Amino acid sequence: MAEQEYMHPPSDAGNAGLYEKLEIYTRHVNERCIKAVSKVDSCKFNNKQCAYLASKLEGLVECSSSFLRAAQCEPCSSGIVEKWVETFKLMLILSKQIDDFVQSCCKEEWIQTAMTMTNTSEYVSSLGCNVEICKVACEGFLEERGGTENFTAVELQRFTWAELDKMYKKEVGIVKKKAEEDLVTLRDKATAELDGERDKVAKYLLRLLSKVQGRQIKDKKSLRASIFNWRVRRGRKLGKGATASVYEATWLGLRVAQKVFVGLDNPHFEEEVTNLAPLRHPNITSMFYCEQKNGNSSIIMELMDEDLHTYLHNRGICHLR
Numbered sequence: 111m112a113e114q115e116y117m118h119p120p121s122d123a124g125n126a127g128l129y130e131k132l133e134i135y136t137r138h139v140n141e142r143c144i145k146a147v148s149k150v151d152s153c154k155f156n157n158k159q160c161a162y163l164a165s166k167l168e169g170l171v172e173c174s175s176s177f178l179r180a181a182q183c184e185p186c187s188s189g190i191v192e193k194w195v196e197t198f199k200l201m202l203i204l205s206k207q208i209d210d211f212v213q214s215c216c217k218e219e220w221i222q223t224a225m226t227m228t229n230t231s232e233y234v235s236s237l238g239c240n241v242e243i244c245k246v247a248c249e250g251f252l253e254e255r256g257g258t259e260n261f262t263a264v265e266l267q268r269f270t271w272a273e274l275d276k277m278y279k280k281e282v283g284i285v286k287k288k289a290e291e292d293l294v295t296l297r298d299k300a301t302a303e304l305d306g307e308r309d310k311v312a313k314y315l316l317r318l319l320s321k322v323q324g325r326q327i328k329d330k331k332s333l334r335a336s337i338f339n340w341r342v343r344r345g346r347k348l349g350k351g352a353t354a355s356v357y358e359a360t361w362l363g364l365r366v367a368q369k370v371f372v373g374l375d376n377p378h379f380e381e382e383v384t385n386l387a388p389l390r391h392p393n394i395t396s397m398f399y400c401e402q403k404n405g406n407s408s409i410i411m412e413l414m415d416e417d418l419h420t421y422l423h424n425r426g427i428c429h430l431r
Contacts, residue, residue, distance in 0.1 A: 170241050
């Protein structure tokens with residue numbers, strides 16, 4: 111999961127005036143954009159999608175900067191500026207999410223990260239669509255200001271559902287093609303790792319990719335044989351809930367979380383597997399594998415650096431009791 115708490119505004123925007131907040135948000139968006147763009151060439155996977163998001167962010171920075179210059183030349187009413195402050199806050203959130211997505215795809219341990227990000231086209235489409243909405247809103251505002259003398263009467267651009275739907279479908283179409291190219295590249299990269307030090311992890315990644323692409327891996331026998339060697343080595347207990355206990359574990363040489371349910375016909379296990387298996391999103395802990403043996407059912411999942419309560423507490427969202 112991303113380290114940033116997206117909904118918290120920058121500390122320097124706390125007591126700032128409305129126009130100062132616009133400047134601060136614009137500066138932070140630009141900083142995030144520079145970071146993301148500078149990292150695109152270092153991406154280990156999802157290169158096409160990362161480059162696309164970075165270019166979208168560059169366009170948003172240019173548009174928001176133009177908006178800010180225009181607003182400073184001919185000030186609007188405080189009510190309108192307050193609405194735009196919220197829009198610029200959304201821009202900052204989007205810039206953080208895009209930057210975090212790009213940074214995740216640049217990690218040296220790319221094969222482990224790729225296991226949790228094999229099917230993120232919907233997430234990328236959503237980011238792209240939201241960026242486009244902000245950009246179009248800014249452009250519409252600037253066009254209206256250029257054609258009217260009553261600048262303070264200009265409101266935020268309103269979109270119909272049909273316009274939003276059209277915008278989203280366009281983004282989905284663009285991202286789908288880029289995601290398909292990224293999957294082919296990732297598949298080739300994972301194949302190159304077979305028979306090497308990361309052979310088992312590469313085989314598992316290829317298995318995931320075969321599901322995403324709807325294709326079968328050629329070396330079925332080799333893959334099937336490796337599945338039976340995917341032994342989970344359980345470590346210390348991390349916690350216990352109403353339906354299961356969670357342990358730190360090692361699987362395919364990776365540090366993971368093992369969630370253990372009592373019994374082989376546990377409905378909570380069945381429900382969780384059904385819900386988690388198809389999900390691949392940067393903000394959701396990914397499920398890698400599940401097994402049933404020794405009278406128990408368990409799910410192998412991505413291991414977080416800290417529990418949710420501590421995560422929220424460290425970011426000032428809630429306080430430990």
